[in-house]
Amino acid sequence: MEALVATAVGVMTAAGIFLILRRRTFPVILGLSLITYAVNVFLFATGRLALNAPAVLNKYEDVPYTDPLPQALVLTAIVISFGMTAVIVMISLSAYLSSKDDHIDMTAQDCVDAPGEDA
Amino acid sequence: MSLFLIAALPFLGAVFPALLIRAGRNAAASAAGLTTFLALAGLLIHIPAVMRGEVVTARFDWIPGLGLNANFMLDGLGFLFALLILGIGLLIILYARFYLSREDPMGQFYTYLLLFQGAMVGIVLSDNILLLLIFWELTSLSSFLLIGYWRHLPEGRQGARMALAVTGGGGLAMIAGMLILGNIVGSYDLSVILQNKELIQASPYYMPALILILLGCFTKSAQFPFHFWLPHAMAAPTPVSAYLHSATMVKAGLFLMARMWPVLAGTDAWFYIVATTGLITMLLGAVIALFKDDLKALLAFSTVSHLGLVTMLLGFGTKIAVVAAMFHIINHATFKAALFMTAGIVDHETHTRDVKRLGGLRHLMPITFTIGTLAALSMAGLPPLNGFLSKEMMLEETVHTTWLHSHYLVPGLALLAALFSAAYSFRFVGHVFLGPQRDDYPAHPHDPPVGLWLAPAFLVVLVVLIGLYSAAVVGPLVAVVSGAVIGGEKLPYYSLKLWHGFTPALYMSAVATLGGLFLLSQHKRGEQVWNALPRPEAKVIFDAIVNAGTKLSRWVTDELHNGVLSRYAIIFVAFTVGLGYYAYTTGTIGVVTRVPLPAQTIPIIGWICLVGATLGIMWFHRNRLLSLVLIGVVGLIVSIAFNYLSAPDLALTQISVEVVTMILLLLSLNFLPTETPWDSSAGRRWRDAAISVVAGLGTGALIYAIMLRDFAFPTISDFHLANSYKGGGGTNVVNVILVDFRGFDTFGEIIVLGIAALIIFALTEAVLSSNVRSYLLNRKPHWPQSGDSHPLMMVVVTRVMMPIALMVGAYIFFRGHNQPGGGFIAGLIVAIAYLMQYMASGYTWAIERQRFYYHGTIGWGVLIAAATGLGAWFNDRPFLTSDFGYLNWPPLEEFEWATAMLFDTGVFLAVLGAVMLALDSLSRFAWQPGMAQEFPMDINPLRDDPPEEEQEKEQV
Structure with missing residues (x-):
């Protein structure tokens, strides 16, 4: 089981990194989503894997529990990552609509500095 | 009054002028004046204690863990400076009320002035060097606002920027020096540091600390080669110049040297650095001042010269020199503030400050003439005025000083500086007030209203009184202040009086006065020589350095930050992979302690779906809609995996976030292109793929290694499990x-x-x-x-x-x-x-x-x-x-x-x-x-x- 989780994390990380190195906005967004999955599973797995041992206390018998702390961290991470995804989607959408271009790299022409403002 | 309140009053009061200016300029000025007066009164209450040699303190442990305590102390030295700052501040507030014109935003002016005043009072009352550093930087910032007050003038803006760059830069050096000092002693409290002379001077870090702290002092006090900012700061309104450059800002460096004197002075390094810098500055300032035609520039360079004088005295490292230095600080503050105000009055009434266009004002402006002449003669060092007394003491000290075995170098150069000093002082009187009356003044000059001349007149009265009755008027103060500087040791014998007999200093004074008169008579010829000499123009050099720095940083920024996001991404990923490799090759790893869970069939099917979908995204990512569908598959499997691995909360969250994320992405895809075109070369794709595979392998291997080992340390989770129901009342x-x-x-x-x-x-x-x-x-x-x-x-x-x-x-x-x-x-x-x-x-x-x-x-x-x-x-x-x-x-x-x-x-x-x-x-x-x-x-x-x-x- 551990090997499955580890390979899944590795594959998602690799695919995510490959996609964020692309030069258009949409693949970068996809890549970030994949990395988010990978990171969340990674964090979750630092609590070690356990089957049928949710961290919900059982009043009647003594049963083993999985580590609840990484779960709490990952729960908020999932929700926050939605906020992050939404913000980048919005930024790339606005950029595309304003310039009709979805390249993420600025060209040399875009980089021409505004004239110095010092007197 | 508590020292906290004295230090806080100007800051609190700074709000009022800005608000009250709507009620008129008098209201704003009164508010500023009242605040300053209250702080001054609070300070004066402490006179008896200070005069007994006690140290008044106020402690407040702010962040004890960092050694940052809001400790204030008031000893003789702090008292003298606080008195100058608040006392002259009060006079300046009065003067500025009549000096500034209707167009100047007066509320702002008083607010800036009070902020600056508060920062200065904070410096001189701080008992914690970190607190002192904060106030130190605050003076740089607030003086920037004051110097650039006439923001419509380019000179004002440039002068303010230059002052900020030089003094702020020096302040940064001083922060480093102070931190070193604090580390040597193990405390950031001044009172503790001042007790540890041997420890500090024996430390190998003494030299770096000394140089860094002196950099801060020299830049603030305009010592050579950082003297150039002060004349450019003259673009400020005259009240600002009078305040900053007679009593406060530039004296902060002197204050700090005096404050640190017990622990830093007394070594060869201190003597050669401080005394030599002071001597050069004194001479250079005096020579340049003689050839300046702008009245304020003349006074600015003379200030540089006098600051050099005090620095030199502190650099001598002897106790008697400290007495002379403290005495001269008092004297210089009185006559220089009066002179700046006089220059401001002349400028105000004649609409010019150019000495060449003035002259013969003595009958037109008799009051101004009297004030200006008395102050200038004191600056020249003529008896019976106060400038004479401290200059005598200074000359006397130079006679006893040897510089690299030479007995004549220091007294000789000091005499030369005194001679030039006398010459420019005489020029101030001679070329502005004496001489024939002219008929081409830009405006018809006459004496100003009493509001303008009252403040300088008060100072000139002090000049005369201190000169005539020095022992009675300032004798006890000088003794207490000097005692505080040298750290409570016994003061050597000295006497503040006009007549000491026929001493070498008297002869030198006489030579300086006569030589000064002679130099003035030869001024025209001297000026021709001076103008023919090649001189480095400090502003040009400064601008060149600033431009070079700007170009360099712009080049670095453009090279690093060229807007190619994919390059940043690859640098980041490659660097992180490199870090991981470094950790992998240098770190150690424990033995496997956990038995892996068996892999069942259904999880293997899920794994195949997930990996297949992920690879599919990579392969088909150009088809955007398809890749969205595939990423949905990944998200779904991840949620199921959470559920399977005992994390039902995560599964619920993941699946619902999945839904909203999908809707979001679909909505955005509605407006974006549906296909991603090919735009990277095959080589680039292979490079990216290689880096991604290495990163993926590393991440996977890392989490695999973690999952097979138990925690190295006990985790906090057991506490959470044990207390969730008892302490939090919930079972989830x-x-x-x-x-x-x-x-x-x-x-x-x-x-x-x-x-x-x-x-x-x-x-x-x-x-x-x-x-x-x-x-x-x-x-x-x-x-x-x-x-x-x-x-x-x-x-x-x-x-x-x-x-x-x-x-x-x-x-x-x-x-x-x-x-x-x-x-x-x-x-x-x-x-x-x-x-x-x-x-x-x-x-x-x-x-x-x-x-x-x-x-x-x-x-x-x-x-x-x-x-x-x-x-x-x-x-x-x-x-x-x-x-x-x-x-x-x-x-x-x-x-x-x-x-x-x-x-x-x-x-x-x-x-x-x-x-x-x-x-x-x-x-x-x-x-x-x-x-x-x-x-x-x-x-x-x-x-x-x-x-x-x-x-x-x-x-x-």
Whole structure:
């Protein structure tokens, strides 16, 4: 089981990194989503894997529990990552609509500095 | 009055002039004056204690862990400077009221002045060097505002910038020096540092600390080669010049040298650095001052010269030299402030400060003439004025000083400086007031109103009194101050009096005076020689250095930060991989302690789906819609995996986030291109693939290694498991951690989420109010639109499901504390219930039925969470401590209430609002006029005629 989780994390990380190195906005967004999955599973797995041992206390018998702390961290991470995804989607959408271009790299022409403002 | 209050008063009072200026200029000036007067009165209350040699202190441990204490102390030295700062400040406030014209924003002026005054008082009263550094930087900042007060003048702006760059830069060096000093001693309290002379001077870090601290002092006190900023700061209004350059700002460096004198002075390094710098500055300033035609520039360079004099005396390292230095600080403050004000009066009345256009003013401005002449003669060092006394002492000291075995170098150069000093002082009198009356003054000069000359007149009275009755007027003060500087040791014998007999100093004074008169008589010829000499222009050099620095940083920035995001990304990834490799090759790893769980068939199928979908995304990512479908598969498997691996809360959250993320991405894809074109070369793709594979291998191997080993240290999770029910009143430990143990984190997170949603809203507003709007209204969709945009089946089903979905949300919310669920998940589920309506019945239909604003929902959520947290305070508990209990209402089962539930309500509302606001904003891109439908569905079962015809009719 551990090997499955580890390979899944590795594959998602690799695919995510490959996609964020692309030069258009949409693949970068996809890549970030994949990395988010990978990171969340990674964090979750630092609590070690356990089957049928949710961290919900059982009043009647003594049963083993999985580590609840990484779960709490990952729960908020999932929700926050939605906020992050939404913000980048919005930024790339606005950029595309304003310039009709979805390249993420600025060209040399875009980089021409505004004239110095010092007197 | 407490020292805290004295230091705080100017800062508190700084608010009033800015506010009261609406009530008139007198109100603003009075407010400033009253504040200063109160602080001064508070200071004077301490006279008896200070004169007894006691040290008044006020302690407040601010951040003891960092050694940062708000400690203030008042000894003789601090008292003298505070007296100068507040006393002359009061005179300047009076003077400025009459000096500034109607066009100048006077409220601002007094506010800046009080800020500066507070910072200065803070420096001289601080007993903690970190606190002192803060005030030190504050003086640099507030003096920037004062020097650049006439912001319409380019000289003012440039002068202010130069002063800030030089003194601020020196301040940074001094921070480093002070920190070294604090580390040597082990305390940042001045009173402790001052007790550790041997420790400091024996330390190998003495030299670096000394040089860094002196850099701060020399830049502030305009010592060679940093003297150039001071004349350029003369672009400020004259009251500012008089204040900054006679009594305060430039004296801060001297103050610090005097303050540190007990521990830093006495070494060869101190003598050669400080005394030599002072000597050069004194001579250089005096020579340049003689050839300046601008009255204020003349005074500026003479200030540089006198600062050099005091620096040199401090550098000598002898106790008697300290006495002379302190005495000269008092004298210089009185006559130089008077001279600056005189120059300001002349400028005010004749509209010029050019010495060449002045002369013969003695009959036209008799009062000004008297004041200016007395002050200038004191500066020249003529008896019986106070300048004579301290100059005598200085010359006497130089005679006893040997510099590299030479007995004549220091006295010789000091004499030369005194000679030039006498010459420029005589020139101030001779070329402005004496000589024939002229008829080409730019304005008709006459004596100013009493408000302008009162302050300098008061100072000149002091000049004369100190000169005549020095022992009585300032004798005790000088003794206390000098005693404070040398650290409580016994003072050597000295006497402050006019006549010491025929001493070498007297002969030197005589030579200086006569030589000065001779130099002045030869001024025209001297000026020709001076103008023929090649001189480095400090401003040109400074500007060149600044330009070179700007160019360099711009080049570095452009090279590093060239706007190619994919390059940043690859640098980041490659660097992280490199770090990981470094950790892998240098670190150690424990033995495997855990037995892997067996892999069952169904998880293997899930794994195949996940890996297949991920690889599919990589392969097909150019087809954007397909890759979205595939990423949905990945998300689904991840949620199932969470559920399988004992994390039901995560599974619920992941699946609901998955839904909203998909809707978001689909909505955005509606406007983006549907295909990603090929635009990187094959080589680049292989390079990226190689890096990604290495990173993926590393991450996978790392988590594999972690999962097979137990924790190296005991974890906090056991505490959470043990206390979740007892302390938090809930059995779902994950939820209790979120709303209770780590409630503060959650509180921060809902705020972040709310901010993200507001950013999205703001971006939408900005984009839709630009010309993008017309593009959106006219654009053609990528795909042919469905003929039935709001299918009847879907509309009906979603409306039926709405109450059920809300019920599920409520259920998930309420069980959250004990069973998987909670505010986060409930918020997402309710958001999905609303989104279904948007999708099925259309944006316009949904928005018309919207009863509340999502901004408000976010706000209420955060407020409720905060209020719950604050509630704990009323029970004397820390923020966000929760309380709970159990209720038993028959026939219901026993149920539990907890304040954490209220907090979870806040989380619920914030999540709901944030998700809705984000998606609602995105939907607005698709909105087009005419989409509003009269009826909830495209097809109204009650109507006979089809709606298409209706629409056509409307269009006609």
